Amino acid sequence: MASAPERSSAWPTELRLRKDKAALSVGISLEQIWVIVWFAAGIVALATGIMWGARSNVSFALEIVALKALPVLVLGGFTSVPGAIVGGVIIGVSEKLREDAKALKQDTDAPLPFR
Numbered sequence: 001m002a003s004a005p006e007r008s009s010a011w012p013t014e015l016r017l018r019k020d021k022a023a024l025s026v027g028i029s030l031e032q033i034w035v036i037v038w039f040a041a042g043i044v045a046l047a048t049g050i051m052w053g054a055r056s057n058v059s060f061a062l063e064i065v066a067l068k069a070l071p072v073l074v075l076g077g078f079t080s081v082p083g084a085i086v087g088g089v090i091i092g093v094s095e096k097l098r099e100d101a102k103a104l105k106q107d108t109d110a111p112l113p114f115r
Contacts, residue, residue, distance in 0.1 A: 068095075 023030060076087025
């Protein structure tokens with residue numbers, strides 16, 4: 001844990017900048033390192049979630065909810081609560097319209113009764 005003088009000084013930021021410059025000077029791509037680190041973290045989180053879910057007898061129907069939440073966040077914005085609400089409304093309305101269109105198509109494909 002950093003002490004009060006360390007938090008208020010600029011030397012941790014300066015130290016990181018020096019490390020970044022040193023890495024760049026020897027040809028290490030920091031962007032590529034960040035991609036690898038976040039990818040590895042995602043894989044570890046995925047594996048942990050699967051194992052924890054299997055041990056806790058979690059229904060895998062929850063993945064449908066998670067798959068619906070991702071477009072809402074992307075459409076509405078990750079940092080905007082009102083945007084996420086608007087994104088949720090847009091996704092919900094489009095999903096309902098798709099269900100209604102599918103039901104209407106099934107009704108029109110049925111043979112017509114005799115008159």
